[in-house]
Amino acid sequence: MNELFVVSASPHVRGKMNIDLAMRLVIIALVPALSYSVFLFGIRVLIITAISIGASVACEALMQKMLGKKITVTDGSAVLTGLLLAFNLPPAVPLWLPAIGSAFAIIFAKQLFGGLGYNFINPALAGRAFLMASWPLFMTKAWLAPANGTLSGIDGITSATPLSLLKNAANYGDPSIIVRQLNDFDTIKNIFFGNIGGCIGETSALLLLIGGLFLIIIRVVDYRIVVGYLVSVAVLVFVLPTKGTLMFHLFSGGLFLGAFFMATDWVTSPVTHKGRWIFGAGCGILTIIIRIWGGYPEGVSYSILLMNVFTPLIDSLTKERVFGELSKKKGVKK
């Protein structure tokens, strides 16, 4: 009778998935793309990634200390933010750039809003947007040619990535020839496997696809956002006047990185099922609009940031149907 028992609320068993594990699994899913990037662009990629992650973790710990919170850097979320930011940087940026980007991402986009779970935009993308606004030259010009190909994926054109080549074809020669070359099977193959220039983590669509599918299967990533994103891009490529083919648009730039790893960020995407379809589709629509009419060749990161801002609105407008709720369609009568 004098034994003391633990009294807690049900349920008394819990599933295996938790935040720490999920963060680690996402990081694992990104490792193939990172490894390939090291092969393409050299050891510099690892240094940039290490600086980005290091700064991210350090800022998180520092902020939590200053704000008098528990230091939770071991949950892996700061590591992931640093890794994703590095994935969004060109490989030849100066080494101080990732540190500043990480600091902005963690301090302003995450910790000042309350830390993990309370940030309203994706910290890594906020960091990227900050760098883009502050040092646009580094962010749009500091490319490196891959070890086994050219920056553009086309022989002979070595000064532009495929998307900027598509946007500014006239600057590089006869536009119609360049566009035809870009949509050529060999170029698409280079883009799909990643033998092109680009940001550190975005080049190989194949490896991102493998990592992304793994995350969908283990339920860390919701398929609705990814499918909504990719399908809306595909539909718009058919409908709207663009010079790129479907394959070109799907595999180029950071679309797979954005669709599988950034748009699906738990904190900044809607929680409802309908909302996640809308969110994904919105990202796709904005991406293509920016790619065709916008000032930048690439639209993935801004499209996601914009949709992040809409997340609370989407959630409140797309509440789930409660079991037994009378719906007009089903006509359940009392």
Place this chain on the structure above:
Amino acid sequence: MAILDSMLKGFVGGVHPPENKITEHGGIETAPIPKKVYIPFSQHTGKPACPLVQKDDVVKIGTKIGESEGYISVPVHASISGKVTGLISHPHPVLGCSLCCIIESNGGEEWEQSITENADYETLSKEDLVNAIKEAGIVGLGGAAFPTHVKLSPPSDKPIDTLIVNGCECEPMLTADHQLMLEQAEDIIKGARMFQKILEAQHLIFGIEDNKKDAAKIFRREGLEVRVLKTKYPQGAEKQLIKAILDREVPRGGLPMDVGCVVQNVGTCYAAFQAVAFNKPLIDRVMTVTGDGIKTPKNVLVRIGTPVIDLIQFCGGYTGKPKMIIFGGPMMGIAQYSEAVPVIKGTSGIIISTQAWDTEEGPCVRCAHCVDVCPMGLMPCEIYKFVQNKNFDKAKEYGVLDCIECGCCAYDCTARIPLVHYLKYGKNEVWRLSK
């Protein structure tokens, strides 16, 4: 997955925790008569029974010791023969503490005289059957302990076409219903047929999960309609079961009778049959004693009011230092603070655990797993925030009252937030404020 599920007519959501049904092939053992029983007057949903005995009264097995108070209430009976040693407030598995009748055994097995076989029970009228069930103190034995006679008396404007007998036992670890189906199928069927007659339902359907195919086979052999359902928690929850079997949705705030069905647990069918055919009140029940903290997990037939410590001794005692005693299953069971709590009518299992759940909760990262698994289509991650901020109007608007407290959300929560705890609290506050 959601699309696939609805194609298969099942309910949307749900989880699949490790089953751990270690007592699956155990058979039912009868626990020894306890020296003392503590019988609470409140063991059911509704008003507590009103005590009929005093200190030093002599009672026999089946003597009525508490009379039902009002319509949604049932009487309570002595489960052993002996002397009443007091009516005191004693630990209660659901209510914390409650008025209990303590009976000290005289070591004998004297039954109340009225408890004899009633050979011609089949000739009884509907009203007599319902009355006999009420007088025997029968309640739903699946866990909620709702008085059975109430469920058997739907208003005349709600005709019942289907009686569903619930043999899902979707809670992990519990195997009592499974064993009962294997050993007492005949009486369960008779009880179910009796319910069917009372309700004038055209259809009788057994719902059994596909991890208990042996039980499903027995009922099929008897020519009954059996639906073998996917093993998924909470398949045995009333509304989800009706959805899975009949593809009907009980409207919000409604009852199964609103869609023409009644669901009864297999244990309730058995107990009701015993009540009518043998005039035997509900003085014992089958339950599972299991968990890593108990030496020999068993399915046992236990007298109502037996203190849990007696059962622990009967099952070989603790294996190590016990951390938790849970009444019910791991998903919906209630953690106990004392070894003195007695078994009551609604106790479907007892789990002794040497591990306690680390309850430190993280921040909600909006992973939406709770939204994915909620079988009621709720958004627990939103509701719990409204409750935390004491915004109970919003919580109500988001359907906190529709929560069935199944625990799927908290089971799958990546931040380990005790969501059920918040939602239960929210429900109580909404009720309190609307009074």
